[in-house]
Amino acid sequence: MNRTINIEAIKYLDKQIKVCGWAQAIRSHGKIIFIDLRDMSGILQLVCSSDMAKEIRPEWVIEAIGEINNRPAKMVNPKIATGKVELAVKELKVLSKAKTLPFSIEGDGYEINEEKRLKYRYLDLRRERLKKNLKARNEIIRFIREYLRKENFIEIQTPLLSKSTPEGARDYLIPSRLHPGKFFALPQSPQQYKQLLMLAGFEKYFQIAPCFRDEAARADRSPGEFYQLDIEMSFVEQDDILNLTENLFTALVKTLFPEKRIKKIPFPRLSYQSAMDKYNSDKPDLRNDKNNPDELAFCWLIDFPLFQKQSKEDFFYGAGKKLAPSHHMFTAPKKEDIKMLDKEPLKAKSYQHDLVLNGVEIGGGSIRIHDLKIQEKIFDLIGFSKKQKEQFSHFLAAFQYGVPPHGGIAPGLDRFIRILLGENNIRETIAFPLSGDARDLMMDAPSEVSEEQLKELKIKIKV
RNA sequence: GGACCCGUAGUGUAGCCUGGUUUAACACGCUUCCCUGUCACGGAAGAGAUCGUGGGUUCAAAUCCCAUCGGGUCCGCCA
Numbered sequence: 001m002n003r004t005i006n007i008e009a010i011k012y013l014d015k016q017i018k019v020c021g022w023a024q025a026i027r028s029h030g031k032i033i034f035i036d037l038r039d040m041s042g043i044l045q046l047v048c049s050s051d052m053a054k055e056i057r058p059e060w061v062i063e064a065i066g067e068i069n070n071r072p073a074k075m076v077n078p079k080i081a082t083g084k085v086e087l088a089v090k091e092l093k094v095l096s097k098a099k100t101l102p103f104s105i106e107g108d109g110y111e112i113n114e115e116k117r118l119k120y121r122y123l124d125l126r127r128e129r130l131k132k133n134l135k136a137r138n139e140i141i142r143f144i145r146e147y148l149r150k151e152n153f154i155e156i157q158t159p160l161l162s163k164s165t166p167e168g169a170r171d172y173l174i175p176s177r178l179h180p181g182k183f184f185a186l187p188q189s190p191q192q193y194k195q196l197l198m199l200a201g202f203e204k205y206f207q208i209a210p211c212f213r214d215e216a217a218r219a220d221r222s223p224g225e226f227y228q229l230d231i232e233m234s235f236v237e238q239d240d241i242l243n244l245t246e247n248l249f250t251a252l253v254k255t256l257f258p259e260k261r262i263k264k265i266p267f268p269r270l271s272y273q274s275a276m277d278k279y280n281s282d283k284p285d286l287r288n289d290k291n292n293p294d295e296l297a298f299c300w301l302i303d304f305p306l307f308q309k310q311s312k313e314d315f316f317y318g319a320g321k322k323l324a325p326s327h328h329m330f331t332a333p334k335k336e337d338i339k340m341l342d343k344e345p346l347k348a349k350s351y352q353h354d355l356v357l358n359g360v361e362i363g364g365g366s367i368r369i370h371d372l373k374i375q376e377k378i379f380d381l382i383g384f385s386k387k388q389k390e391q392f393s394h395f396l397a398a399f400q401y402g403v404p405p406h407g408g409i410a411p412g413l414d415r416f417i418r419i420l421l422g423e424n425n426i427r428e429t430i431a432f433p434l435s436g437d438a439r440d441l442m443m444d445a446p447s448e449v450s451e452e453q454l455k456e457l458k459i460k461i462k463v
Numbered sequence: 464g465g466a467c468c469c470g471u472a473g474u475g476u477a478g479c480c481u482g483g484u485u486u487a488a489c490a491c492g493c494u495u496c497c498c499u500g501u502c503a504c505g506g507a508a509g510a511g512a513u514c515g516u517g518g519g520u521u522c523a524a525a526u527c528c529c530a531u532c533g534g535g536u537c538c539g540c541c542a
Contacts, residue, residue: 028504113470
């Protein structure tokens, strides 16, 4: 006899089936005992005799064989999907006992100390709300993949062991054993790889890309690692990128979240300057009712300045040049503004685009530079030293071999999912999130390593 | 790097401001017993907390002070 999942039990009326799962609630009435059996699909009520089930405790893993019966009319429970039936248990087997859980997995769990929830994340994930969130995340990613495949995009994995380059955030570094004193860096984004894939001729690329940045956490920003929907296309204009993204997200919301209402389609497009003038923000919240969880107000921000004045913290750009890229150093200036680069570069605008949802920046991108001369000019304007330019020599070398005009975007998946699910904290949408200070409280990582490991890496720890 | 908030049985809270009728309370959970229709079952009894840690003030500290540890939020940071 094959095992059946709880939700399917309802199909097997008057038949013998076997079900497995966790004993979620046990209600003893002396001679008769009811058990709510939870599995991946939901809850099924088991009806057991006392001698069969009196030892069973909550969260034990059990297997039950019996016959599926209709419940008496008065006993139907409309609150659960299998509420019309129940399993009259003939054989009950304990597969695994369980200690009393350190916290309740009923309810939404927001009130429980998060440190405990993260330490016992595998138990917290038994909670209905988190199961629902991860299933929704799965559906969202599945939808994105299917949508982009239909649009002839190709999904390509780019390396995780990569090179540290002077970009925005702090890198996570990986020491190389075979090359002592040298380090890999985990990618802050697959930016260079995806542009080189365009150069290689793939034309339409995407990836559910893990990205790593060694920066502090926020409620809507996970520390350490996050996933972005990385997209790049060749032979396109900015409009094409905006339209693709907009159509994808609109279709996604309509299909998976039909109860939500997108405030305006097509998404409003605001210039950076007009947004700053009108809302004093480059990520304005355009919702009518900020308390309505079903309102989604997307908008685009475009016409960003290509440069901003360099702040003291921009230590990786050349000193004294006073310019830092607003977006990144591969973003193309607007065609009509190229002539400004020599005399008044701060006035030049770029083909950068940010996607904003309910006051949160959920993605950014641009048309990239595909002209080697302009790329070199940008490097000069931000004051790159010879040494800094050398870190991009592979990139500049590649640009001598025929570069298609290209551009893309990279929406942050965790952030987008957080808003769709109405969660306040991004950790509620991630299976095994790091804590605010970038530690894994369940695995207890990062951790110390052995002397032998350090010796192999030729690393000495000075404290 | 900075600011603010939190820490009391397994979980969530009350008590703290105004130190002493506190034998630290309540809800949920847990243990044992009763119960054949419950579904977050119900009923009875019981166990479980040196109040994050260290120091100080005091006749007396969960309560006041200092330090420290842990967690969270925000600013900086996040091309």
